[in-house]
Amino acid sequence: MAFSFDKLTTKSQEAISAAQSLAVKAENPEFTPVHLLAALLEERDGSVQAILKQGGKAFVLHIGSREFINRLHDMYKAVEGDHLPSGRGMRAIFADAGFSAIELDESDAHYYFSAIKQGGAS
Numbered sequence: 001m002a003f004s005f006d007k008l009t010t011k012s013q014e015a016i017s018a019a020q021s022l023a024v025k026a027e028n029p030e031f032t033p034v035h036l037l038a039a040l041l042e043e044r045d046g047s048v049q050a051i052l053k054q055g056g057k058a059f060v061l062h063i064g065s066r067e068f069i070n071r072l073h074d075m076y077k078a079v080e081g082d083h084l085p086s087g088r089g090m091r092a093i094f095a096d097a098g099f100s101a102i103e104l105d106e107s108d109a110h111y112y113f114s115a116i117k118q119g120g121a122s
Helices: 010-025 033-042 047-051 066-074 087-096
Strands: 057-062 099-106 111-117
Touching: 010 033, 033 087, 087 099
Parallel strands: none
Antiparallel strands: 057 111, 099 111
């Protein structure tokens, strides 16, 4: 079944367009779910902002390295190309979206990321 952009809600179309713009701005050849997350986090009146109020916490936890998770994702069509960005990329995405207390710990055995939302809706 083919994907039909015009079947999406207006808000969904806006979020995808914003994600594509972020990817282009970052000179990425494709946009990924990380770009979509960043676009949703930047919406001042969007649903993500309502959920992640001041003091809200974001976590990414995996029992494998970032490289392992990225290779694993490429093995399955549903998440193919859905890669965890570099530590620097994750920090930048979340800092730009108003998160602080950003922690990242990666090894061959795990990937741990956390951040706390500052400001925003209350």
